[in-house]
Amino acid sequence: MKRKLNKNDEPVAAVPEPETKPAKPAKPTNAAKTDPEKKQKEAEPSFAELGLDPRLVQAVAKQSFEKPTLVQRKAIPLALQGQDVLCKAKTGSGKTAAYVLPLLSGILRRKTTDSAQFTAALILVPTRELADQVFKAIGQFSAFCAKDIHAAKLTENVSDAVQRSLLANVPDVVVSTPARAWHSVNSGALSLGRLQYLVLDEADLVLSYGYDEDMESIARSLPKAVQTIMMSATLSAELDTLKGIFCRNPTVLDLKEEFGAEDEKLTQFYAKCGEDDKWLIAYLIFKLQLVKGPCLIFVADIDRSYRLKLFFEQFSIRSCVLNSELPINTRIKIIEEFNQGIYDIIIASDEKSEVFGDDAAVEDGEAKKEPKKGSKAEEDGEQPKKKRKQQKKDEEYSASRGIDFKNVAAVVNFDMPTSASSYTHRIGRTARAGRAGIALSFVIPKELFGKHKPTSIKSSEKDEKVLARVTRQQAKLNRTLEPYNFNKSQMEAFRYRMNDALRAVTKVAVREARTRELRQELIRSETLKRYFEENPSELSHLRHDGELGRTTRQQPHLKHVPDYLLPTEGAKGLAADKLGFVPFKKVGGKERKHRKGGNPRAGRTFKTGGRKDPLKTFKVRRKK
Secondary structure (H helix, E strand, O other): OOOEEOOOOOEEOOOOOOOOOOOOOOOOOHHHHOOHHHHHHHHOOOOHHHOOOHHHHHHHHHOOOOOOOHHHHHHHHHHHOOOOEEEEOOOOOOHHHHHHHHHHHHHHHHHOOOOOOOOOEEEEOOOHHHHHHHHHHHHHHOOOOOOOOOEEEOOOOOOHHHHHHHHHOOOOEEEEOHHHHHHHHHHOOOOOOOOOEEEEEOHHHHHHOOOHHHHHHHHHHOOOOOEEEEEEOOOOHHHHHHHHHHOOOOEEEEOHHHOOOOHHHEEEEEEEOOHHHHHHHHHHHHHOOOOOOOEEEEEOOHHHHHHHHHHHHHOOOOOEEEOOOOOHHHHHHHHHHHHOOOOOEEEEEOHHHHHHHHHHHHHOOOOOOOOOOOOHHHHOOOOOOOOOOOOOOOOOOOOOOOOOOOOOOEEEEOOOOOOHHHHHHHHOOOOOOOOOEEEEEEEOOHHHOOOOHHHOOHHHHHHHHHHHHHHHHHHHOOOOEEEOOOOHHHHHHHHHHHHHHHHHOOHHHHHHHHHHHHHHHHHHOOOOHHHHHHOHHHHHHHHHHHHHOOOOOOOHHHHOOOHHHOOHHHHHHOOOOOOOOOOOOOOOOOOOOOOOOOOOOOOOOOOEOOEOOOOOOOOOOOOO
């Protein structure tokens, strides 16, 4: 520090400068004090702060994930620490990334010190569609470390030789259903001797789908130090069973607080009506566009899905069908086209809802009765009815669980599920990622069951009991179901059109539609492309059969809604292209031509394809 000098050049003591105090922080405004959400967002860690590999963080940023969701914030740190995790979180909450990211991070960390190649992670899922989505997620998250991460999917319908060749490269991660995984382990194609991670996605469904024996066999083949991660939308008895088989004192995450802001945007309705009114309301909702945006319609069985699709076709309402009969590649393609906005309506047959039906029956104190041998019916000489041979279905299929339907605006339970759990999984397809959604369920009252025989189904007999269970379950989550009110007098004007359409959709038409769809998939199959090139006659036969197979009666007049049927306040409910009644007489067209020099009312001719009407110009010659 330099000293100052006076006039006589003598040093003087320096005067201490006044200390500058740091500026006081501005007092928080009332808005800042009362903004707990802003404070919570500031406290939320980013993906980089969770301890993930930088290459994974880069891939996450490329996917436009801004902040980790609740399940990701809770599960990823525990998984990175090597703990077993059992997590229950809502459908669409980001469970896939919650286990894929720490799993890949652990593999990358291990490869920095150990270059040995072995299968380190096994991901088991109940359905093939979910396996495809998980496999794609692994590819997206490992985009910046593709050389270090190799994954394989074992759900394709391929021969054992092809599957063995897929596993010959010893993938780091294997995604499969339990049945396929155990088949590969049992045949020696897949080795689990050095497995480090085991993931069970939608774990509560794994045993319900009949994988119990496969899971027990896989458990016996696992090494002792395997880290297990289970993800589920519900906590059930099946989950407790799996927990006892695979986990060692797991950390249980029951993330109930996830139910909150998103659920406020889900509006649930139910409509009590007869079976025929169900078809009428569905026709009005989609034809008059009372529900706009992508929509999922759940029905009870495959025949029902095709019947509803053909019914909609009568009114020029475009839709597609999703069921277990279709090949897996076709189902994945349909889901992708729906997510891309090509289709606005998917009619999905939720056959797996019967899985939960037994639990629901026990809940009401009912037991499933099966005919026993030596019963009174057999003693009376009655023979059981023979069931017709059904098309082979894919047991590893579910439309209500696991499939990533994007931007679904509404879910319509055309047929009520058989349990409250299945209902929860169905409506979980909408109101995701902060978007609003609507759930509408048709309920058949007991006094109206079976009144409309052509379209009645057996499962709707207990709709009111299922609705009561659903109401109790949703009340626990602070949700309510409101009745869907509609004006029956205004609907009656459309009933005759609905009946015309239903009469055209016969059982033969439904059967032909099922076979026609499968026939078209054979024609478009990439696997059979080489065969058809060598056998062109087979391809021509398939196409010829497709042309002859259309048995549904076409009724063009049903495609348009006449203005006189619409209520005064509902005329604006149609889309921009106002479809009205097509008149029989031309308005502002050419005048009719009359014969020259005769009665203008006699011998009148019309222009019909350049020919005269033979009935109006017929002359009789008299004999002289």
